[in-house]
Amino acid sequence: MGLLQFLKSQFLCHLIMCYVFLVSGLIVNLIQICTLPLWLVSKQLARKINIRLAYCIASQMVAALEWWSGTECTLYTDPKSYPLYGKENAVVILNHSFEIDFLCGWTFCERFGVLGSSKVLAKKELAYVPVIGWMWYFLEIVFCKRKWEEDRTTVAQSLQKLRDYPENYWFLLFCEGTRFTPKKHQFSMQVAESKGLPKLKYHLLPRTKGFYVTVQNLRGTAAAIYDSTLNFRNNEVPTLLGILNGKKYHADLYVRRIPLESVPEDEAECAAWLHKLYQEKDGFQEQYAQTGRFPGPIVSPPRRPWSLINWLFWSCVVLYPLGLLIAQLLSSGSVLTIAAAVVVCSAVSMGMRWMIGQTEIDKSSNYGIKATALNNN
Ligand SMILES: CC/C=C\C/C=C\C/C=C\C/C=C\C/C=C\C/C=C\CCC(=O)SCCNC(=O)CCNC(=O)[C@H](O)C(C)(C)COP(=O)(O)OP(=O)(O)OC[C@H]1O[C@@H](n2cnc3c(N)ncnc32)[C@H](O)[C@@H]1OP(=O)(O)O
Numbered sequence: 001m002g003l004l005q006f007l008k009s010q011f012l013c014h015l016i017m018c019y020v021f022l023v024s025g026l027i028v029n030l031i032q033i034c035t036l037p038l039w040l041v042s043k044q045l046a047r048k049i050n051i052r053l054a055y056c057i058a059s060q061m062v063a064a065l066e067w068w069s070g071t072e073c074t075l076y077t078d079p080k081s082y083p084l085y086g087k088e089n090a091v092v093i094l095n096h097s098f099e100i101d102f103l104c105g106w107t108f109c110e111r112f113g114v115l116g117s118s119k120v121l122a123k124k125e126l127a128y129v130p131v132i133g134w135m136w137y138f139l140e141i142v143f144c145k146r147k148w149e150e151d152r153t154t155v156a157q158s159l160q161k162l163r164d165y166p167e168n169y170w171f172l173l174f175c176e177g178t179r180f181t182p183k184k185h186q187f188s189m190q191v192a193e194s195k196g197l198p199k200l201k202y203h204l205l206p207r208t209k210g211f212y213v214t215v216q217n218l219r220g221t222a223a224a225i226y227d228s229t230l231n232f233r234n235n236e237v238p239t240l241l242g243i244l245n246g247k248k249y250h251a252d253l254y255v256r257r258i259p260l261e262s263v264p265e266d267e268a269e270c271a272a273w274l275h276k277l278y279q280e281k282d283g284f285q286e287q288y289a290q291t292g293r294f295p296g297p298i299v300s301p302p303r304r305p306w307s308l309i310n311w312l313f314w315s316c317v318v319l320y321p322l323g324l325l326i327a328q329l330l331s332s333g334s335v336l337t338i339a340a341a342v343v344v345c346s347a348v349s350m351g352m353r354w355m356i357g358q359t360e361i362d363k364s365s366n367y368g369i370k371a372t373a374l375n376n377n
């Protein structure tokens, strides 16, 4: 292990990174609150400012992936579709099998210039996660309770608000609704069997209602569906803690651009369309398992320096006062103050560990296992 790799694995480095993320994130959250009056005067200007503020937060995690861990992200796609990426609104459909799939998604957003404005249909619980969840409120992220009776109106209303969004965005949908686990897969395939649908090997049965409502409400606003299938080389199991430890992963993303007009308007036909899409996605994963690659050519966008520059900027802003504070603490020689500082540091690191825990599949919800399946059928 080289010196740099050794440094990257040190807890102190992680503590500093988490401190920068947390403190700069809370500063950005505070600025976001200050933009509230502006929404009444100029909604579009408030949105544009919030897009940039969101970039300040999200791009720190992208920088950790791209520059700290050096993870490589390869894009398989049709070169004719490539020039359109980032230049239009799109609904992105992604498999939900990896702890850092959202982060790889963000990385592609960054490379195509839509990171600050990118959206997702997210479970409501994430709205309460400090920094990211609070930032999402100002980005008009669409939240769902994963209870259709409640979601049917709220999700549609939130989507309607995005129709006049001032900048291009990608709207991410994990149609599987929860992260893949063998147990969830087993229950999901029982549902597939009961509905006479073909079994999937690498995906859970997609939930079609969220997709239908998204397509209906963004028709005329989003130009295309980006059907995206993600996997990692050499059966890597990537984690956020791995990224913090500087571990380098190799992500492969296969994207097909499908014009949104080609998705049927009728609800049942739209659901059947999505089921067929997931059967195709399963085929792509099978090909990846067999050959180690997705179909089609590789047209990878390079990483850009902005995420790194943003990260260095915020590090300077928040580490300088911290340095002064530590110097003052040490020179004061007060055991009580130093003990208080240690308690604060421990609390912060526990809080960050809880936040990182939100990404861990081991801590995944029970959504999609038996009780739900029976309730829904
Ligand atoms: C060029 C580059 C291209 C791409 C780059 C890639 C990506 C970048 C893009 C953007 C990035 C943006 C942001 C990323 C940042 C962070 C994101 C992080 C995380 C957030 C993710 C989440 O929170 S995922 C969880 C929340 N989201 C969802 O659940 C969405 C999918 N769900 C739905 O659509 C649901 O329908 C619903 C939520 C709207 C409603 O839920 P409910 O449970 O009530 O669903 P249903 O009524 O649909 O469920 C019953 C139906 O489902 C069938 N079914 C299937 N399996 C089961 C099962 N195991 N148990 C029960 N039921 C099951 C069932 O048969 C029912 O079928 P029907 O036919 O009756 O509908």
Ligand SMILES: CCCCCCCC/C=C\CCCCCCCC(=O)OC[C@@H](O)COP(=O)(O)O
Pocket (backbone or CB within 6 Å): 017, 018, 021, 060, 061, 064, 099, 102, 123, 126, 129, 132, 174, 177, 178, 179, 244, 352, 355, 356, 358, 359, 363, 364, 365, 366, 367
């Ligand atoms: C610059 C370095 C910064 C390092 C520290 C970063 C710490 C940030 C920590 C957490 C950010 C929270 C991001 C939350 C995104 C979680 C996405 C996710 O995957 O949600 C799961 C959801 O889809 C389904 O949930 P279930 O499987 O049903 O349960």
